Amino acid sequence: MKFTFPVIGGLLVAGIVATTAISQDDIDPAIAAAVKARQAHMKLNAFNLGLLGAMAKGEIDYDAEAAVAAAENLAALARMDETRYWPEGSDMEVLGKDHTEALAALWADDSEFGDRAQTMAETTAAMAGVAGNGLEPLQGAMGPLAKACGGCHEDYRVKDE
């Protein structure tokens, strides 16, 4: 029985190490999944917006069909119900900056998140309506659409890197 102390000591150390490892990632799996989902949604936005932006900037040639497809995707994304993306307690102060850049203000009583999401739906629908009509209408629709992106990022997101 002379190994008892080292064994207990070893188990204790292992236990502490394991607990620390868990507490670093101690996020409710449902919340973690919601954060991943909304971040994936943002990536899809950027991917489709990127094509329209490259045309607007003149980096690639205007292509009506491709522009309409990307704009329709953006409009479809903006129409999606996002309720389950944003569970309470999934902000940066709770989860830490490595997991999310969302600010608690998004969930505050005076949050205008819903209205601003509505603006996103309207501006993407407007883009889908004109993206096939030529480069100039597309460029014109980029302004309000880009502004709608900033509408939420102004008050509800913070960059910290």
Add this chain to the structure above:
Amino acid sequence: MTFLRYLIILTLFGGVLFWFLTRPQHADADLFAGVSGDAGRGETIFWAGGCASCHAAPKAKDEARLVLAGGYRMISPFGTFIAPNISPSEQGLAGWTVQDLGNALLYGTSPDGTHYYPAFPYGSYQHMTPQDIADLKAFLDTLPPSDMADKPHELGFPFTIRRGIGLWKHLNMSSGWVLKEAGIPALERGRYLVEAVGHCGECHTPRDWTGGLDRSQWMQGAPNPSGKGRIPGISPAKMDWSATDIVYYLETGLTPDYDSAGGQMVSVIANMGHLSKDDRSAIAAYLKALPENR
């Protein structure tokens, strides 16, 4: 009694020195002689200077950003500064002369001869030309009045002693340009827009313990004074965007990977959208002309 006598003399001497060093400065009386303001040109200076970002009511959008009622809360390690009403009303700038605006922008001195806190970025505005100040005054006079009363700043001792700001100015008002050489007119315009009117360095450059800009780390990024997040570096070593990318970002707020501007920069983009494409290009040219290794 010798010690006491020395102490009295030293105190008097210190007091006189403090009084002398902290006197608010004024623009020369003839600086605006023969300069007449043009409201049209002044509008460009208004947007380039970002006046609305602090002086419009918080959350004001679009046309409402022309009502300069004040109320924006600027959080800093020294306390919270609350932007004043600068609309043309009794509660704002009614009765101000161009000379008054010049004293404010160039020296941080109010019409009643006191120091403004450097939350008002006169450390940058000090490089503005008399013509632009007269133009800006002409434009401000055309804006809608607001009767919103100013709220006092929320500061702790010793920052409540305004006279002390005179010392801050001696330490931190650098009269020269950071980018010494601006060979071509576009670059010179860019330097003027970035370093003077646009006061970009006030957020994108870190500050020392006095709250002054550390110009040796020009545009290299800084903690957000509000305590949340970081303001990104925009020097060549910190940001590798092309000039085209920068121009498009200033117009739309969209980054090269199609993320969008956030935080206070959303308001800056709203201002930059009012500039000409040439001016946005000049800003990009300036940023690309900063030393590459920093």
